[in-house]
Amino acid sequence: xxxxxxxxxxxxxxxxxxxxxxxxxxxxxxxxxxxxxxxxxxxxxxxxxxxxxxxxxxxxxxxxxxxxxxxxxxxxxxxxxxxxxxxxxxxxxxxxxxxxxxxxxxxxxxxxxxxxxxxxxxxxxxxxxxxxxxxxxxxxxxxxxxxxxxxxxxxxxxxxxxxxxxxxxxxxxxxxxxxxxxxxxxxxxxxxxxxxxxxxxxxxxxxxxxxxxxxxxxxxxxxxxxxxxxxxxxxxxxxxxxxxxxxxxxxxxxxxxxxxxxxxxxxxxxxxxxxxxxxxxxxxxxxxxxxxx
Amino acid sequence: xxxxxxxxxxxxxxxxxxxxxxxxxxxxxxxxxxxxxxxxxxxxxxxxxxxxxxxxxxxxxxxxxxxxxxxxxxxxxxxxxxxxxxxxxxxxxxxxxxxxxxxxxxxxxxxxxxxxxxxxxxxxxxxxxxxxxxxxxxxxxxxxxxxxxxxxxxxxxxxxxxxxxxxxxxxxxxxxxxxxxxxxxxxxxxxxxxxxxxxxxxxxx
Numbered sequence: 161x162x163x164x165x166x167x168x169x170x171x172x173x174x175x176x177x178x179x180x181x182x183x184x185x186x187x188x189x190x191x192x193x194x195x196x197x198x199x200x201x202x203x204x205x206x207x208x209x210x211x212x213x214x215x216x217x218x219x220x221x222x223x224x225x226x227x228x229x230x231x232x233x234x235x236x237x238x239x240x241x242x243x244x245x246x247x248x249x250x251x252x253x254x255x256x257x258x259x260x261x262x263x264x265x266x267x268x269x270x271x272x273x274x275x276x277x278x279x280x281x282x283x284x285x286x287x288x289x290x291x292x293x294x295x296x297x298x299x300x301x302x303x304x305x306x307x308x309x310x311x312x313x314x315x316x317x318x319x320x321x322x323x324x325x326x327x328x329x330x331x332x333x334x335x336x337x338x339x340x341x342x343x344x345x346x347x348x349x350x351x352x353x354x355x356x357x358x359x360x361x362x363x364x365x366x367x368x369x370x371x372x373x374x375x376x377x378x379x380x381x382x383x384x385x386x387x388x389x390x391x392x393x394x395x396x397x398x399x400x401x402x403x404x405x406x407x408x409x410x411x412x413x414x415x416x417x418x419x420x421x422x423x424x425x426x427x428x429x430x431x432x433x434x435x436x437x438x439x440x441x442x443x444x445x446x447x448x449x450x451x452x453x
Numbered sequence: 454x455x456x457x458x459x460x461x462x463x464x465x466x467x468x469x470x471x472x473x474x475x476x477x478x479x480x481x482x483x484x485x486x487x488x489x490x491x492x493x494x495x496x497x498x499x500x501x502x503x504x505x506x507x508x509x510x511x512x513x514x515x516x517x518x519x520x521x522x523x524x525x526x527x528x529x530x531x532x533x534x535x536x537x538x539x540x541x542x543x544x545x546x547x548x549x550x551x552x553x554x555x556x557x558x559x560x561x562x563x564x565x566x567x568x569x570x571x572x573x574x575x576x577x578x579x580x581x582x583x584x585x586x587x588x589x590x591x592x593x594x595x596x597x598x599x600x601x602x603x604x605x606x607x608x609x610x611x612x613x614x615x616x617x618x619x620x621x622x623x624x625x626x627x628x629x630x631x632x633x634x635x636x637x638x639x640x641x642x643x644x645x646x647x648x649x650x651x652x653x654x655x656x657x658x
Contacts, residue, residue: 173527176522177524177527177528180518180522180524180528180532181528181531181532181535184514184518184532184535184536185535188535188536188539189539191543192539192543195543195546195547196546199546199547199549199550200550201549201550201553
């Protein structure tokens with residue numbers, strides 16, 4: 161047993177320690193209160209209000225370090241108001257109101273993946289490395305037979321801060337246009353550059369990126385675009401251009417009439433407004449060639 | 454305090470009696486903030502800063518307040534915590550006002566380490582090292598400051614080593630039950646064993 165203070169009674173020890181600690185605490189409390197007044201930092205109240213209005217996803221699409229970084233830049237006046245794509249138009253207008261400025265018009269864009277292969281696509285070799293697209297793409301462009309296609313190791317699924325990319329039944333990443341905010345992170349993350357940001361109303365696109373001629377494409381993929389020109393001839397608005405062996409739909413000219421979709425022999429033109437797996441992926445057999453105009 | 458003693462303190466605190474690997478203190482921020490190198494370095498800087506200042510603050514309190522009144526053993530823990538908490542609050546306020554850039558870099562870690570066991574540990578260790586038979590050794594104040602600083606450096610070393618391993622482990626194929634904290638603890642144990650190689654170099658008090 162220890163003897164704290166030699167010759168002191170229990171009561172004296174109690175009083176001494178209690179008073180000592182209380183005194184110390186009081187002294188520090190006063191000092192801190194004084195210091196908090198002296199070292200007060202002026203914070204603009206609008207900063208708090210704007211941070212609440214922003215989506216809070218910290219996706220970085222605006223180019224600033226998270227939503228708080230963007231809010232600070234807005235209050236300082238060094239950032240434009242409309243550059244946050246995930247924000248709703250209403251929130252942007254409210255932010256503009258807070259800052260006393262006009263908000264610009266921003267068209268909603270969504271991401272689209274130009275590939276429909278997924279796990280059913282033919283592979284050149286067995287890849288047994290790190291399970292990310294970025295790593296697989298380092299090995300000769302990836303283990304896919306098609307050098308342009310989606311490797312389906314789901315880097316984009318993990319990168320999307322809004323959970324808008326899901327894996328469908330055949331292992332293919334698919335963007336949900338309802339959840340997609342057009343932030344553009346998937347575009348940067350995909351090592352094969354397969355994502356494109358398109359206006360949300362232009363929903364008909366070719367789900368292939370292989371520009372090689374038809375006979376080579378048929379060897380490596382059951383569903384890839386073979387460059388047969390049928391869609392380009394059908395389109396009344398001249399919105400479809402043939403780039404070597406690949407059809408590309410220009411969304412500026414496209415009126416979303418949908419006449420190109422049934423004409424395609426590989427059913428590779430998809431309307432991403434329609435939910436579910438496109439019909440041609442449910443059966444692995446492509447329709448036979450040369451049975452219509 | 455001759456140079457030999459100072460050198461012994463520094464080497465002892467950083468390698469031989471490392472706060473994380475030899476004394477197993479501060480495991481909470483060690484596990485929580487070593488997922489990324491940037492947070493590990495930020496936390497390390499904050500710990501060095503606070504450990505040095507805490508050593509500077511707690512020594513006078515012990516020497517001139519607790520010791521003369523004979524309250525050393527009763528009130529040591531409580532008063533040290535009080536002093537350290539008030540000190541860290543004060544530092545945070547001053548830092549935010551005086552240097553916002555530095556505040557952004559490491560100020561966010563200051564509230565975490567307010568009552569962390571490492572800070573209290575270093576304060577108590579200073580007392581244990583530099584008090585003999587109830588009397589303070591000469592040069593005790595300077596020794597405490599150096600000890601606090603070196604302990605912080607040792608903690609930062611442990612954090613940086615762990616962060617570099619954990620960043621690599623993100624990519625590795627770890628069995629599902631071991632992912633996250635379990636494998637981090639196993640790694641820490643292995644690193645601790647490696648640091649055992651230094652043991653006996655300098656006597657641990």
